[in-house]
Amino acid sequence: MSELIQLEQISKHFGGIHALKKVSLQVHEGEILGLIGPNGAGKTTLFNILTGLYTPSSGNIEFKHCSMLGMKPHQVLKQGIARTFQNIRLFANMTALENVMVGRHARTRAGVIGAVLRNAATRTEEAAIGARAHELLEWVGIASHAHRLAKHLSYGDQRRLEIARALATDPQVLALDEPAAGMNPAERDILKQLIRRMRDQLGLTVLVIEHDVKLIMSLCERIAVLDFGELIAQGTPDEVRRDPRVIAAYLGGGAK
Amino acid sequence: MDIFVQQLINGLVLGSVYALVALGYTMVYGILELINFAHGEVTMIGAMVALSVISALVGSGVELPGVVIALLGLLAAIPACMALGFTIERLAYRPLRNAPRLAPLITAIGVSIVLQNLAMLIWGRQYISFPPILPQGRHQLLGASITDVQIVILITSVVLMLGLTILVKRTRLGRAMRATAQSPQLAGLMGVNANTVISLTFVMGSALAAVAGVMVSAYYGLAHYYMGFLLGLKAFSAAVLGGIGNLAGAMLGGLLLGVIESLGAGYIGDFTGGFLGSNYQDVFAFFVLILVLVFRPSGLLGERVGERA
Numbered sequence: 001m002s003e004l005i006q007l008e009q010i011s012k013h014f015g016g017i018h019a020l021k022k023v024s025l026q027v028h029e030g031e032i033l034g035l036i037g038p039n040g041a042g043k044t045t046l047f048n049i050l051t052g053l054y055t056p057s058s059g060n061i062e063f064k065h066c067s068m069l070g071m072k073p074h075q076v077l078k079q080g081i082a083r084t085f086q087n088i089r090l091f092a093n094m095t096a097l098e099n100v101m102v103g104r105h106a107r108t109r110a111g112v113i114g115a116v117l118r119n120a121a122t123r124t125e126e127a128a129i130g131a132r133a134h135e136l137l138e139w140v141g142i143a144s145h146a147h148r149l150a151k152h153l154s155y156g157d158q159r160r161l162e163i164a165r166a167l168a169t170d171p172q173v174l175a176l177d178e179p180a181a182g183m184n185p186a187e188r189d190i191l192k193q194l195i196r197r198m199r200d201q202l203g204l205t206v207l208v209i210e211h212d213v214k215l216i217m218s219l220c221e222r223i224a225v226l227d228f229g230e231l232i233a234q235g236t237p238d239e240v241r242r243d244p245r246v247i248a249a250y251l252g253g254g255a256k
Numbered sequence: 257m258d259i260f261v262q263q264l265i266n267g268l269v270l271g272s273v274y275a276l277v278a279l280g281y282t283m284v285y286g287i288l289e290l291i292n293f294a295h296g297e298v299t300m301i302g303a304m305v306a307l308s309v310i311s312a313l314v315g316s317g318v319e320l321p322g323v324v325i326a327l328l329g330l331l332a333a334i335p336a337c338m339a340l341g342f343t344i345e346r347l348a349y350r351p352l353r354n355a356p357r358l359a360p361l362i363t364a365i366g367v368s369i370v371l372q373n374l375a376m377l378i379w380g381r382q383y384i385s386f387p388p389i390l391p392q393g394r395h396q397l398l399g400a401s402i403t404d405v406q407i408v409i410l411i412t413s414v415v416l417m418l419g420l421t422i423l424v425k426r427t428r429l430g431r432a433m434r435a436t437a438q439s440p441q442l443a444g445l446m447g448v449n450a451n452t453v454i455s456l457t458f459v460m461g462s463a464l465a466a467v468a469g470v471m472v473s474a475y476y477g478l479a480h481y482y483m484g485f486l487l488g489l490k491a492f493s494a495a496v497l498g499g500i501g502n503l504a505g506a507m508l509g510g511l512l513l514g515v516i517e518s519l520g521a522g523y524i525g526d527f528t529g530g531f532l533g534s535n536y537q538d539v540f541a542f543f544v545l546i547l548v549l550v551f552r553p554s555g556l557l558g559e560r561v562g563e564r565a
Contacts, residue, residue: 051445074447091438094431101428102435106447108428115429116419126428169447 004029004173004205005050005081010059012045012229019045021229022059027173032199032206034220034237036213038249041226043209044086047175050207051083052076063173078106082171084162086178086209092151096142096161099150100133103168136164140194156187163194167202174198175207180215188212192219217241225249262400263522264515269406269475271514272413276468277491278498278506279420280461286437286501287457289357293364294344296488297371298337298462302469303479304379306333307386314387322389326474333466341462342455350451368488375481386477409471416464417507423460424503433457437501486538490517493545499558508556516540 005027012020020042027033035043048054050061052073061068063079071079091099108129114122137143140160145153153161159179166174176195180188192215198204210216216223217237224234227249233240240246277299284292306329313325320328348367352360393404424430435443436453444450472487473479494513498505521537548555 053445073445074449077445077447089439089442091435091442093438094434098431098434102431102443102446102448105428105432105435115423115427118427122427126426129428165446 002029003027004064006060006062006065007046007050008060008062010046010049010056010061012042012049012054012057018229020049020056020226023226023229023231025224025231025234027205027207028222029205030199030203031222032195032208032220034216034223035207035209035226036211036216036223037226040228042229043226044177045229046226047083047177047207047209050076050175051081074106077169077171080170080172081175082166082169082173083175084159084166084177084179086181088155088158088162090150090158090161090165092149094150095147096137096150096153096157096164097130097133097146099161100136100164100168101129103165104129104132106169133164133168136167137161139167140164141190156183156191159183159191160194163198167198171204173205173207175209177209178211179208180210180212188215195219258399259522260519261398263518265397265400265402265406267515267518268511269409269514270518271494271511272410272417273468273472273475273510274487274491274494274514275507275510276413276416276464276471277487278494278510279417279503280465281492281495282498282500282503282506283433283457283461285495286503287433287440287454288349288353288360289501290349290360291364291492291500292344292349292458292461293361293488293492294348294367294371295461295465296484296486296491297368297375298340298344298484299465299469299472299487299491300375300479300481300484301340301371302333302337302462302466303473303483304375304384304469304481305336306330306466306470307384307473307479308379309333310387310389311384314389322391325389326470330467330470333470334463337462337466337469338459341458341465345455345458350454368485372481372485379481381481384479386473386479388477390474405474409475412467412471416467420460420464421503429453429456490538490541493541493548496555497544497548499555502555502557505555505557512556513541513544516544 003026007023007025010020010023011018023046035046037043045054049056052071052075055070063081068076068079091102108125134143134146137146140163142157142160145157150158150161180191183191195206195208199206208216208220220237222234223237223240225232225240225246232245232249233243277295280295281292284290309332310325310329313320313328344367348363349360352363391404394401424433432443432448432453435446435448436450440450490513491510494509495506497513498507498509517537517540520540521534524532524534524536
């Protein structure tokens with residue numbers, strides 16, 4: 001397995017708060033990597049840096065051995081890293097299908113002239129965008145809701161719609177920020193299978209932030225643990241489970 | 257009854273022009289939450305540019321049918337207004353994108369005054385008349401009469417409105433516009449370039465304004481450097497009436513306002529026993545605006561939306 005993403009000594013501070021302290025982490029191609037840690041450990045900050053929403057205060061990120069420092073979010077997306085959000089962020093007043101179609105934006109071209117003239121190339125592209133979006137909705141299992149407004153979907157379906165929209169950007173890496181939050185056990189099971197299928201069938205590399213440790217342990221090949229902005233452990237689920245610093249972070253290290 | 261039908265026709269014609277201008281207001285508001293008060297002036301510039309071209313062509317004595325000359329004027333006005341709309345956004349609004357909301361609003365009023373004065377310097381203070389080059393045919397319809405110009409205005413407006421609706425609902429660009437309107441940041445994450453979308457919104461709105469300006473000057477046979485002010489305010493009222501930010505609302509609001517105005521002007525004399533005449537026509541638009549703001553601030557088709565997070 002080759003290295004796909006390389007984070008080197010990433011630090012990020014907001015004023016006096018050090019959200020991340022010299023975090024170095026490799027992501028291998030085709031793995032499912034879990035990112036866990038207590039609240040405020042810096043997991044989402046790391047995702048935000050990875051996807052170009054934040055610029056790190058220091059350190060370097062490489063994707064396929066090219067530096068991504070200073071790239072805007074849509075450029076990162078075009079490079080092949082897509083994400084979902086902890087607090088669901090959909091276009092609430094557009095249909096599920098349209099949400100996914102917007103996701104195709106970065107990979108399609110038709111501009112204003114095509115929109116006005118509706119020439120053959122534009123119509124072919126529109127049809128292709130629509131077909132692909134349908135396919136993806138089917139793939140995540142919500143095709144029956146294609147024409148409902150995003151805001152009218154159930155919570156679990158909204159999360160799956162976010163995944164479909166991310167997939168529409170043809171990513172190589174998918175970063176999921178708490179995809180199981182607010183899901184019941186049955187929905188979590190479906191989600192777990194969906195993530196596995198994305199890796200196995202689409203060849204994606206998946207990063208998952210999740211609080212449900214049981215889910216992470218059974219899903220991920222490798223897990224990285226953050227605590228107060230520091231990477232305190234990484235390894236297989238078994239290694240991480242036994243790591244004393246991880247146990248201390250989760251059970252309260254101060255109480256010796 | 258004849259008067260009623262006649263005023264209804266006049267109202268629909270006028271209203272369809274309001275609707276075209278109102279679309280420009282509502283499109284910009286939908287994306288930027290900015291009332292572009294300079295939009296009425298863009299309409300005026302469109303009329304002025306077209307009239308200059310038409311007058312020059314008529315004056316040069318070229319042998320062209322009147323309709324072709326008018327069309328050439330329109331074809332000059334559209335790109336001129338598109339460039340103007342693009343420039344206004346670029347110079348006046350974009351630098352204030354992240355400023356408090358009041359700043360671009362006041363800037364918009366400033367731009368409007370600048371454009372009025374610019375037009376006054378270029379075209380003078382006097383009314384400019386539309387050369388009598390268009391066919392003056394009249395047709396009988398349900399006991400009322402409708403002119404060729406009125407028919408052309410109605411058809412053009414309906415075609416443009418349908419075209420815009422399809423563009424916004426069905427195309428990649430339209431989706432990008434709607435996505436940007438809902439959440440510029442999220443749209444940006446999806447690779448939608450908000451600046452491009454905003455520029456195009458201004459350019460499209462200005463193209464519609466150009467058409468409206470030319471049609472209104474052809475309808476009244478006049479253009480004036482101040483004509484954009486009242487037209488703009490009425491179109492703005494129409495956009496608010498329909499629910500600002502809502503495209504269908506702007507169209508409905510424009511048509512309704514035109515009809516209300518026209519019927520009001522036709523009957524006000526009867527209702528007030530001749531005390532008030534049809535010169536009070538302009539009052540109705542603002543009367544409606546006040547009623548809407550009091551009883552249904554979100555407009556006829558608008559839905560109550562919370563502040564954007």
